[in-house]
Amino acid sequence: MTAAHAHAAEALGVTVHGPQLWGWHGRTLGHRSEHPVHGTCWLRLLSAPTEQAGGKLWDGTELAAKAFPDVRMPALHGLHDWTAAGRAYRAELTRFIDEPVLSPDPVLRTELELTADWFTTIRSTLTKIATASTDRTAVRQQWIDRAVPQYTGRPAPRIEHWECAHGDFHAANLTNGGTLLDWEGWGLAPRGYDVALLVAYSQLAPRTAAHMRDAFSNLLDTSTGHAALLVVCADLLQSASRGDHPDLTPRLLALVEECCGRH
CATH class of the missing domain: 3.90.1200.10 (Aminoglycoside phosphotransferase (APH), C-terminal lobe)
Structure with a gap:
């Protein structure tokens, strides 16, 4: 995944920096990055066996960007798909959101003061x-x-x-x-x-x-x-x-x- 992420960064023309962020059970890998036109971005890589690629989870980000243009979400700047050694990869380059999430984990364990x-x-x-x-x-x-x-x-x-x-x-x-x-x-x-x-x-x-x-x-x-x-x-x-x-x-x-x- 790390090597594939580096390939995606080169293909989409970004330089990555900072810590890696692994998704659920290692299925995704994200990294902050810099693009010469779009500025600070987030490069997220999805991976699955070739026969399991595609479908709802694969194209959700792409289709959401088209379906919800007025919703507060990261703008999608680019996609890159490829296969290698029996695995499929999709890289998504989105705008970096410089706002803290409410919790580092889906389960909220600390009280919040929401406005x-x-x-x-x-x-x-x-x-x-x-x-x-x-x-x-x-x-x-x-x-x-x-x-x-x-x-x-x-x-x-x-x-x-x-x-x-x-x-x-x-x-x-x-x-x-x-x-x-x-x-x-x-x-x-x-x-x-x-x-x-x-x-x-x-x-x-x-x-x-x-x-x-x-x-x-x-x-x-x-x-x-x-x-x-x-x-x-x-x-x-x-x-x-x-x-x-x-x-x-x-x-x-x-x-x-x-x-x-x-x-």
Whole structure:
């Protein structure tokens, strides 16, 4: 990956510097870089076996740049694709966002002081995403039917209202200026899915989670919102069963009980 990243830097005409940033399970590698025209950028490399390349996660950033021109997200400056030794690579060169993310990890573990302006920006972003037309899918009813009973012990909700969602809406993908990062998985999901995911991932910072839930009560304090919360709890409990963020499990189970009690 390091050698492939160096190849991508040469192909896209940038000089990299600073620390490397590895993505989930080493599937991506990012590096700050300098471009003679675009200035400070972020060079992100994706890799997969050749037969698994393409599809939703592969072209998400490219298609999001076209679908959401008015959303606060890193501008896409260039792409470079190639294959070598049975692996496919895609390099994405985007504008560097000089704003701290809310958390270094998807699971929020420290309380935040989020401003009214931040919530206004995020509401506007969510509205623009939700109203977009797409045939991409972030969450499928078939997965909900299987995963919700398995990981929550509750009947799977039948989703009647589907909207476009970012699909990975958590504190590590949100900056303190309201910029939204990492667009590879966007697509249709249950209404309220993004804010439900943000709230679920924030349960270890209960004061901030309560603030978020109150701010997005129009989306969450409804039957569709409770269904979205149940779905994201199943998603995160599934991840916890594989070793990710196990400390979040008790809070997720409590959130499941709360959602089902209110429904």
